[in-house]
Each structure stands twice: as structure tokens, then as C-alpha cells.
Amino acid sequence: MTCFETIQAYGLRSIGIGERLLPRSDFTLCQQFTLIGSGMIWNIYFGVLALIFGFVLATAVAMGKASPVALIRKPSEWFIFVLRGSPLFIQFFLAYETFVLLPKSGIDINLGFTHLTAQTSWLTKAWAGALVVLFLNTAAYSGEIFYGALRSVPKGDLEAADAYGLTGWTKFRRVTWPTMLRLAWPAYTNEAIFLFHATTLVYFSGFPAWKQQGDALYYASYFADKTFNPFVAYPIVAGYFVLLTLVVITIFGQVNRRLNRHLAPAARSRIRYRPQLIR
Amino acid sequence: MFESCADPSLLDGLPWLACYLTTGKHMAFYGSFLTVLALLAITAPFAMLFGFGGAMAARSDIAPLRWLGKTYTAMVRGVPDIVFFLFVPIAMDQGLEWLRHKVKCPDWDAPIRQGSDFVVCTAAKLPLSNAPQWAHEVYGFALAMIAFAIVFGAFAANVLSGAMTAVPVGQIETAAAYGMSKRQTFWRILVPQMWVYALPGLSNLWQILVKATPLLFLLGVEDIVYWARELGGAKTSTFSYPHPDWRLYYFLGLLVFYLSLTQVSDTVFQHLMRRLSHGQATLAGEAQRKATA
Numbered sequence: 352m353t354c355f356e357t358i359q360a361y362g363l364r365s366i367g368i369g370e371r372l373l374p375r376s377d378f379t380l381c382q383q384f385t386l387i388g389s390g391m392i393w394n395i396y397f398g399v400l401a402l403i404f405g406f407v408l409a410t411a412v413a414m415g416k417a418s419p420v421a422l423i424r425k426p427s428e429w430f431i432f433v434l435r436g437s438p439l440f441i442q443f444f445l446a447y448e449t450f451v452l453l454p455k456s457g458i459d460i461n462l463g464f465t466h467l468t469a470q471t472s473w474l475t476k477a478w479a480g481a482l483v484v485l486f487l488n489t490a491a492y493s494g495e496i497f498y499g500a501l502r503s504v505p506k507g508d509l510e511a512a513d514a515y516g517l518t519g520w521t522k523f524r525r526v527t528w529p530t531m532l533r534l535a536w537p538a539y540t541n542e543a544i545f546l547f548h549a550t551t552l553v554y555f556s557g558f559p560a561w562k563q564q565g566d567a568l569y570y571a572s573y574f575a576d577k578t579f580n581p582f583v584a585y586p587i588v589a590g591y592f593v594l595l596t597l598v599v600i601t602i603f604g605q606v607n608r609r610l611n612r613h614l615a616p617a618a619r620s621r622i623r624y625r626p627q628l629i630r
Numbered sequence: 631m632f633e634s635c636a637d638p639s640l641l642d643g644l645p646w647l648a649c650y651l652t653t654g655k656h657m658a659f660y661g662s663f664l665t666v667l668a669l670l671a672i673t674a675p676f677a678m679l680f681g682f683g684g685a686m687a688a689r690s691d692i693a694p695l696r697w698l699g700k701t702y703t704a705m706v707r708g709v710p711d712i713v714f715f716l717f718v719p720i721a722m723d724q725g726l727e728w729l730r731h732k733v734k735c736p737d738w739d740a741p742i743r744q745g746s747d748f749v750v751c752t753a754a755k756l757p758l759s760n761a762p763q764w765a766h767e768v769y770g771f772a773l774a775m776i777a778f779a780i781v782f783g784a785f786a787a788n789v790l791s792g793a794m795t796a797v798p799v800g801q802i803e804t805a806a807a808y809g810m811s812k813r814q815t816f817w818r819i820l821v822p823q824m825w826v827y828a829l830p831g832l833s834n835l836w837q838i839l840v841k842a843t844p845l846l847f848l849l850g851v852e853d854i855v856y857w858a859r860e861l862g863g864a865k866t867s868t869f870s871y872p873h874p875d876w877r878l879y880y881f882l883g884l885l886v887f888y889l890s891l892t893q894v895s896d897t898v899f900q901h902l903m904r905r906l907s908h909g910q911a912t913l914a915g916e917a918q919r920k921a922t923a
Contacts, residue, residue: 436892437885438841444855445885448862448878548710555712555848572716579748581724585717593708 354381365389365564373563373573380583383574387587390567391595396478397485397550397566402543405489410528412494417501427494434491439484439549440556446484447557450474477558485553489546493539500535501527533610540603544596567591650871659857663887665771666843666854673778674839680783685790703791706784715845718777719770723756730754767852774849782839789831794820796827826906826915833899837892844884858884 352360360370362385374382415427434442453471474480504527512526532539551568554560560569567588574584635641635649650656687699706714727750728742735751742749752758757765797820805815847855862877907914 433885433889436889438844438888440841440844440847440855441881441884441888444858445878445881448875448881452875452878544707548712551710551712568710568713568716571713575716575720580743581717581720585713589709589713592710592713596708 352379354379354385357381358385361385362389363392365392365566365570367562367564375577378574378578383570383584383587386570386574387567387584388591390565390570391591393553393564393566394547394550394592394595397482397553398543398547400482401485401489401546401550404486405493405546408486408490409493409497412490413497413501413531416494416498431491431495431498434488435495439488440552442484442488443481443552443556443558446480447475450480475558476561477553481553481558485546485550488549489542492542492546493535496535496538496542497531499538500531503534504530529610536603536607536610540600540607543599543603547595547599548592646871650873653871655857655861658852659854659861662852662854662857665851666846669771669775669778669843669846670839673775673782674836676775676779677782677786677835677839680779681786681788681790684783684787685794688787688791689794699787699791702784703787706781706788711781711842712845712848714781715774715777715848718780719773719849722773722776724748727754727756730756770849771851774846774851777849778839778842782835782842785835785838786832789828789835790824792831793824793828797823823910826903826910829899829903829906833895833903836895836899840891840895841888844888854884854887 357379358381361374361382363369364373364386366389373386412427412430415423416431418424418427450471453474474483508526508530509522512522517525551566554565554569563573565573571584571588575581578584635652641649684699684702687695688703690696690699727748731738731742731750731754734753738751740749757769801819801823802815805819810818844853844855846853858880859877862875862880864875865872903914904918908918909915
């Protein structure tokens with residue numbers, strides 16, 4: 352099998368396209384690169400979707416935590432406390448066991464005029480269940496970051512907005528929110544990096560890899576187990592993640608530049624790595 | 631455990647639960663909480679040591695040492711920690727066995743890697759194949775600990791080197807003006823002052839370390855996750871304490887355990903920060919001075 356044929360056979364193996372059986376013996380470097388790279392599809396899928404959905408919820412949670420109304424503030428505080436205070440690994444297990452206990456036939460929802468059956472079985476699959484966990488988890492971590500940034504929005508900016516007659520939604524959209532994002536962005540970049548790192552936990556924490564379709568680390572540990580040689584597969588997955596991290600930093604750096612485009616270059620906050628956000 | 635527990639099938643309600651929660655396996659489960667705490671207690675100082683060494687190396691005047699330090703501090707940036715947790719124990723194991731193999735069996739001529747096997751002579755096996763079960767467990771736990779210390783040492787090196795650069799330059803310059811050597815400046819001026827800058831990062835790191843402890847399960851240690859899965863799984867009537875799938879409740883228990891652990895640590899660190907800020911040239915230290923004056 353040439354390397355090109357290997358890529359054809361295994362390049363999309365992680366999403367079920369291509370050869371059905373994984374290689375079992377005489378592993379080549381090409382096979383390892385291809386399969387582990389194919390697994391990265393899942394890491395990117397989980398990371399990107401959780402970030403997008405999480406961003407929206409995080410903004411809501413940050414606003415909730417800053418709210419003067421206790422009925423809104425308390426749930427937001429508890430949400431952040433529980434998800435930031437416990438290990439992601441335990442959250443995966445807990446979510447999986449919960450999803451498994453949901454009735455297999457689905458939940459009947461009686462709307463009075465019609466019956467709806469909410470299917471629940473898909474939640475026990477990694478693609479949905481793990482995504483839900485990662486989404487909630489990143490929402491809590493980013494929510495705390497956004498909340499911190501929200502509290503450090505300069506008073507002068509808000510007073511200026513008042514002076515211009517901006518109120519309510521317009522004030523939030525034009526002044527509060529952009530400033531909050533600008534302040535939170537360096538920390539949020541770290542959160543994004545570590546979220547991508549956290550996606551490697553999915554297939555090691557309860558959620559089974561269906562038909563051996565797993566993420567990069569799943570395949571790496573498959574090879575390491577089969578060849579009993581950790582010095583090839585794990586450096587490959589490490590290399591892929593270094594690349595992914597560089598891509599994330601580049602994209603977030605671009606956004607950071609756009610967020611700060613009105614500032615003099617010297618005043619722009621550069622993104623600095625701070626290891627405070629793995630879970 | 632108790633005499634009334636001799637025949638659990640006759641019990642129900644609270645007595646049943648009391649007997650159920652005191653079975654031998656549950657005792658092992660409670661013991662595994664101590665495993666977690668032991669891991670924390672042993673790993674934290676080692677990680678600090680590695681971190682301090684890494685931060686010192688990253689500031690070194692000797693170029694290769696500096697590169698080594700910088701690489702060490704940078705390695706956790708791009709690569710998920712779980713990769714290290716999977717990689718380090720098996721790599722350490724094979725590395726040690728290979729070294730022992732070279733020393734103990736010098737006239738062995740077969741290759742060590744034969745296809746998908748890693749073959750060393752019997753005398754080089756770690757632990758020896760005739761070693762008792764506890765030796766295997768201790769060895770596994772020790773490897774896991776080294777993996778934790780290496781990864782968290784890298785994080786700590788990051789925090790500490792940041793803290794070292796955060797100490798005001800004026801302090802270093804003053805030390806130089808007093809004629810202190812580089813070594814003296816480092817130990818008498820830089821190190822005592824850096825802790826207040828390092829503490830926020832270190833407290834974060836501690837919380838991360840606490841939240842990383844369930845990963846012990848991945849390394850094959852019989853930790854709390856292992857027991858929660860083992861005990862929580864549905865038990866048929868062939869068991870003395872049959873019950874349906876209770877894993878959810880066991881994991882809820884673990885959740886509460888970790889929440890209280892992180893919460894308690896948080897309180898302790900806040901207290902420590904107040905103590906450390908005392909008399910420091912920082913905002914918090916200044917506030918304390920004004921409050922008492």
C-alpha cells in the first residue's frame with residue numbers, strides 16, 4: 352500500500368468513510384500520521400462548535416452574574432461554580448450516566464393539542480453528548496472571564512455612552528459588549544486553546560468510540576497499545592496539536608487586532624499565555 | 631462489617647443502606663479518596679521543585695540550559711496534558727527497563743523491539759515478575775506521580791518565571807548597587823519577593839491539579855473513578871447487595887467531593903494571599919498598611 356492509498360483509505364476513517372478495519376499489524380509511519388490526522392477532525396469539530404455555542408451562553412451567564420436581580424444572579428453563579436469547581440473528566444462521566452438513564456423510547460411532551468416525542472438516544476453518542484458537556488463547560492469558564500471583564504469596563508466609557516444618549520440595548524451593543532470582549536480577549540484565547548486540548552478527553556471518559564471512530568488521541572493510544580511503542584504515535588498527536596494551537600492563536604490574534612483597531616499600537620494588549628484555564 | 635449485616639437479603643431501608651455502605655469494597659472506595667489526597671500531597675512539592683528548576687534554567691546564562699528551560703516551560707502550551715499523562719508513564723517504564731537491560735544483561739544480542747513487542751531480559755523487568763502485587767501497584771502509582779510532577783512542573787515553571795520577571799527591576803538594581811553578586815541577588819532579593827506575584831498563578835495551578843486527579847483512572851490506578859464505576863454498575867441478584875445502575879449517584883458524590891475540595895482550597899489561598907501581601911509594595915499590601923494606620 353503506498354502512502355497515497357493509505358490516505359485514501361484512512362484519511363476520513365474517523366467519520367466512517369473509507370476502510371472499515373483499522374490496520375492491525377506492520378504499522379507504517381504513513382498510517383499513523385493519516386489516522387491520527389483523521390482523528391483531528393473530531394477534535395476540531397468539538398472545539399469549534401463548543402466555542403461557538405459556548406460564546407453565546409457565556410455572554411448570557413456573564414450578564415446574569417452581573418445582574419442585580421438575585422433570581423438571575425444566583426443560577427448564573429451556581430452554574431459557573433459547579434462547572435468550574437469540578438473536573439471535566441467527572442462531568443463527562445456524570446453526563447454520560449445521566450444520558451444513559453434517560454428513557455430509550457424518548458420523552459413524551461404533551462402540549463395539549465399535540466404530542467411530541469423528544470428523542471434522547473443520540474445524547475448517549477459522543478458527537479452530541481460530549482459536545483453538550485464541552486459546551487456547558489466552556490460557557491462556564493468563558494462566562495467567568497467575561498464577567499471579570501465586564502466588571503473592569505472603564506466607568507468613563509459608560510458615562511460617555513450615557514452622555515451620548517445611548518441606553519439599553521444600543522448601549523450594550525455599541526459600548527459595553529465590545530469593551531468587555533476587548534478586555535477579555537487575551538484570557539479567552541487561552542480558554543479556546545485549552546478547550547481544544549480538553550477535547551482529547553472525550554473518548555477516554557465514558558463515551559464509547561462507535562465503530563472505532565475516535566479522535567486523534569484515541570487513534571494515538573490505539574497505535575501505542577498495538578505497537579507497544581509510545582515514542583511514535585504520541586509525538587505525532589503532539590505535533591498536530593502544536594499546529595492546531597498555532598492556528599488558534601493566529602485566528603484569535605487577528606480578532607484581537609480587529610477589536611483593538613482604534614487604539615494606538617503601543618496601547619494594544621498583546622495575548623499572553625497564562626496557564627490558568629485547563630480543567 | 632456489622633453482625634446484623636450477615637444476611638443482607640433480610641434487610642431493607644436504612645439498615646440495608648448502612649450495611650451496603652460499609653462493605654469491604656466500599657471501604658476500598660473510601661480509601662481511594664486518600665489515594666487522591668496522597669497524590670496531591672506528594673505531587674505538589676515535586677511539581678514546585680521541577681517548576682523552580684525550570685524557571686531557573688529558563689533564566690540561565692548558559693545557552694543550552696536556557697533552551698532546555700524554555701522548551702520545558704513551553705511544552706504544555708501546545709500539547710494537551712492528557713497526551714503527557716498517557717505518554718510519560720509508559721515512556722519512563724520502557725526507558726528504565728532499557729537501562730536496566732543494558733546494565734544487567736550486556737551479552738543479550740536479540741533486538742529489544744521485536745515487531746510489536748518490547749523484550750528485555752527477565753532480570754531487567756520492572757517490577758520483577760516475581761514481585762508481590764503491592765510492588766506492581768506502587769510502581770504504577772509512582773509512574774503516574776512522575777507524569778503529574780513533570781506536567782505540573784512545566785505549568786509551575788511558567789508561573790514562577792513570570793513571577794520572577796514581575797519583581798520590580800529597582801529591587802534588583804538596588805541589590806547590585808549594594809554589591810551583591812548575581813547569586814546573592816537571586817536568593818536574597820528575587821526569591822523572597824516573587825511569591826506574592828506567583829501566588830495567584832500557583833493557586834490556579836493547585837485548582838488545576840486538583841481537577842486533574844481523576845485522570846489517575848486513565849493510568850490504571852484504582853482511584854475514585856474506578857471504584858465509582860465498579861460499585862455503581864448494576865448488580866444482579868447473584869450479588870449480596872443487588873441494585874440497579876447507580877453510577878449517576880456515585881459520580882454525583884465525586885462531584886460534591888471535588889467541589890468542596892476546590893472550595894476549601896480557595897478559602898485557604900485567599901487567607902494566604904492576605905498574609906503574603908503584608909508589607910509588600912503592591913496594591914493589596916498598601917491597602918493593608920492604610921487600614922492599620
